[in-house]
Amino acid sequence: MTERIHILRNAGTILVGQLAVMAFGITDTIVAAHYADTALAALSVGSATYISVHVALMGIVQALLPIWAELQGAKKYTAIGQSVRQALYIVLLTSAVGMVILLNPATLLNWAQVPQHLQAEIHDYLTVVAFGLPASLLFRLFGTLNQGLGRPRSVTLVQVFGLICKIPLSILLVLGIPDIFDPMGLVGCAWATLVVNFAMVAFAILLIRFQNFYKPYAFWRALEAPNFSVLMQFLKLGIPSGLAIGVEVTSFTLMALFIARQGVIASASHQITASLAALLYMVPLSLSIACSARVSYWLGANRIQNVRKALRDGLTLVIISASFLSLILIFFQRDVVLFYTQSPAITELAVALIYWLACYQIADALQVFCVFALRCYKVTVFPLFTYAFTLWGVGLAGGYAVSYGLWTFENIVWLHTNSPITFWQTSTFALLLTVLILFPALWICAYRKAD
Numbered sequence: 001m002t003e004r005i006h007i008l009r010n011a012g013t014i015l016v017g018q019l020a021v022m023a024f025g026i027t028d029t030i031v032a033a034h035y036a037d038t039a040l041a042a043l044s045v046g047s048a049t050y051i052s053v054h055v056a057l058m059g060i061v062q063a064l065l066p067i068w069a070e071l072q073g074a075k076k077y078t079a080i081g082q083s084v085r086q087a088l089y090i091v092l093l094t095s096a097v098g099m100v101i102l103l104n105p106a107t108l109l110n111w112a113q114v115p116q117h118l119q120a121e122i123h124d125y126l127t128v129v130a131f132g133l134p135a136s137l138l139f140r141l142f143g144t145l146n147q148g149l150g151r152p153r154s155v156t157l158v159q160v161f162g163l164i165c166k167i168p169l170s171i172l173l174v175l176g177i178p179d180i181f182d183p184m185g186l187v188g189c190a191w192a193t194l195v196v197n198f199a200m201v202a203f204a205i206l207l208i209r210f211q212n213f214y215k216p217y218a219f220w221r222a223l224e225a226p227n228f229s230v231l232m233q234f235l236k237l238g239i240p241s242g243l244a245i246g247v248e249v250t251s252f253t254l255m256a257l258f259i260a261r262q263g264v265i266a267s268a269s270h271q272i273t274a275s276l277a278a279l280l281y282m283v284p285l286s287l288s289i290a291c292s293a294r295v296s297y298w299l300g301a302n303r304i305q306n307v308r309k310a311l312r313d314g315l316t317l318v319i320i321s322a323s324f325l326s327l328i329l330i331f332f333q334r335d336v337v338l339f340y341t342q343s344p345a346i347t348e349l350a351v352a353l354i355y356w357l358a359c360y361q362i363a364d365a366l367q368v369f370c371v372f373a374l375r376c377y378k379v380t381v382f383p384l385f386t387y388a389f390t391l392w393g394v395g396l397a398g399g400y401a402v403s404y405g406l407w408t409f410e411n412i413v414w415l416h417t418n419s420p421i422t423f424w425q426t427s428t429f430a431l432l433l434t435v436l437i438l439f440p441a442l443w444i445c446a447y448r449k450a451d
Contacts, residue, residue, distance in 0.1 A: 003294065003306070004313040010152055011290035011317070017143075017156035018282040020163040024196070027167050028189040029275050031174045033268070033341055039174075039186045041264045042118045044271035046125040046186070048253035049108065053101050054136065056246030057094040061087070061140045063241035064234060065289070066296040066376045068148035073300025081217040084145055086230045088223065090238065091141055095134035102130035113261050121186050128190035135197040142204040147293050154207050162200045166192055240380035244371065244387050251391035251430070252277070255423045258400055262420065269349035270420045272340045273357055277364070280325050280357075284318050284365035288372035291317075295376045311373060311446055322365035326358040349420070356424040363431035370438035377445040386437050395430030399423035 025047065032039040064087055071080045105126050109119050143155040172181065173188030184191065208214050252274070259270045291314030298306040329336070333354035337347050371383045403422040 002313075003309050004317065007287065007290045007294055007310065007314055008317060010147075010150065010293070011287045013152045013156050014147065014289055015282060015286035017152065017159035018286055019279070020156070020159040022279050022282055023163050024166050024193065025278065026275055027170050028174075028193075029271060030340065031170050032186055032189060035174055035183065035185060037264050037268060037343070038118065039121070040271060041260070041267040042121040042125070042186050043189065044256045044267045044274070045109070045114055045118060045260050046122040048256035048274075049105055049122070049126060050102065050129050052246065052250045052253045053098050054133065055249045056242050057098045057133075057137060058140045058242075059245030060094055060235075060238035060242035061090060061137060062144050062245075063238040063375060063380070064090075065144050065148045065293060066299075066378070067234075067237070068145060069150075069293045069296035070300030072149050073297040077216040078218050080145075080149075081219045081221065082224070083230070084141070084217070084219060085221070085223050086227055087141055087234065089226050089231060090234055091134070091137050094242075095137050098133045098137070099130045102126045102133065108257075114257060115260065118260070124187045125190045128187060129193055132190075132194035132197040135194075135201045139197065139201050139204055142201075142208070147289055148296070150293060150297065151213065152290075154204075154211070158200050158203045158207070161203055162196045165199060166196045169195060237375075237378060237380060240384045241375060244380065244384040247384065247387040247391055251387070251396045251427065254396055255399065255420070255427070258396075258403075259420045259423065265343075265345045265349060266420050268341065268343070268346045269353060270423075272337060272346070272350045273353040273420075273424070275340070276329075276336065276354070277357055277361060280329075280361045281364060281368070283321050283325065284368050287314060287318050287321065288369045290314070291369070292372040292376050295373060299376060308446055311442075314373070315369060318365050318369045322362045326362055329354055329358040329361075352421060353424055356421065356428055360424060360428040360431065363428060363435055367431055367434045367438060370435065370442050373442050374438065374445060379441065379445060382441060383438060386434055390430045390434045390437070391427070393430075394433060395427035396423075398430070399426040402426065 028043060028047070029040065032043045064083075067083060068080055071077075071083065103126070105123060106119075109122060114122065139158070142158075143152075146152055146155045169192040170189055173184045173192050174186070175188075176183030208219055256267065256270060256274065260267050291310055294310040294314075295307050298304075298310060334347070334351050337350040337354065341347060341350070374380070374383055399422050403419060
């Protein structure tokens with residue numbers, strides 16, 4: 001099997017699972033939109049807040065993939081079991097931090113000037129999903145482990161099972177059944193998510209306990225006391241990675257908070273575009289995960305030429321897939337938007353945003369590949385500072401300044417004021433700048449440091 005086929009096969013399996021998870025959010029968006037426009041606007045802010053916290057913490061766990069992939073390449077199987085048991089302490093810590101933040105969102109919502117009539121609904125939503133956070137992070141540990149071992153199929157199986165449960169449960173809880181079950185509104189989405197997260201963890205535990213594949217790793221030995229040298233190694237790799245992902249995601253999700261003050265139409269159209277962006281992101285993310293697992297595996301086996309080939313093949317696949325998806329967006333932008341909403345005002349604004357999304361997702365695909373590949377070489381702090389400068393400084397702050405009149409560019413007619421379009425314009429430019437900074441760093445790691 002060629003390196004490219006190996007990456008593509010694993011990436012395809014990962015993608016199916018990632019799309020199943022993304023379908024959770026798409027389901028909530030569609031169901032909330034059918035319930036009420038205000039529910040969709042509240043979901044835009046509530047999901048943005050949850051994702052900002054959840055993905056940053058998830059990034060700490062996901063950053064452990066190169067460690068386990070290298071150990072797999074070196075055929076140190078029982079060491080992987082010991083490492084995973086130590087990682088349970090990381091899950092415990094990140095869960096506690098995340099729950100504290102999600103259960104106390106008032107300061108953030110007031111700072112972002114989210115309308116008061118939406119805040120109560122958002123608070124209820126975040127309270128419920130906070131209690132599902134530990135299960136979600138524990139399942140991310142299971143997913144990262146299997147991706148590192150080159151066995152993503154088990155993860156995908158559980159994620160598809162979760163989607164099968166999520167769709168009818170969200171519809172039932174949000175919309176209710178006439179004369180039988182009263183609708184819960186937006187908070188029904190949160191309850192559905194919580195139930196599904198715990199069900200997925202239970203399924204994952206059963207797989208690890210009874211499948212023969214996992215026996216050589218001896219996962220079920222007694223839990224050792226915290227090994228602080230190992231935990232510090234995890235945190236040294238995971239915290240910068242988690243913070244970098246936090247910067248990346250908040251640069252994306254804070255747009256929802258800033259756009260919320262522009263009204264329901266702006267928030268709803270942005271939510272549709274953001275949902276599409278997150279969906280498209282799953283393709284380069286899956287390729288990057290599969291490629292990074294393969295790169296780390298060959299690093300553990302000390303096969304440098306195989307490492308470089310995996311990088312080249314992964315980058316080629318990312319470029320081809322991103323270009324194809326952009327063309328699809330451009331040719332079918334209105335049809336895609338009408339799948340989400342029938343509101344004429346929301347449709348027109350969302351269609352305008354799709355053109356910028358086509359450019360945004362190409363740059364997004366390239367930068368995520370660079371970040372995951374750099375993580376294989378334990379380079380995590382440099383991407384963090386790069387993200388802070390480009391995504392926060394250029395993309396988010398620049399979009400805020402232009403949209404709300406702090407900066408004026410009268411000669412640049414395509415820049416909009418008081419519009420979500422501005423945020424997508426500046427964020428696209430920020431991602432392009434990120435690629436220009438990170439790609440040379442990756443080249444140095446792959447072709448100079450390894451010689």
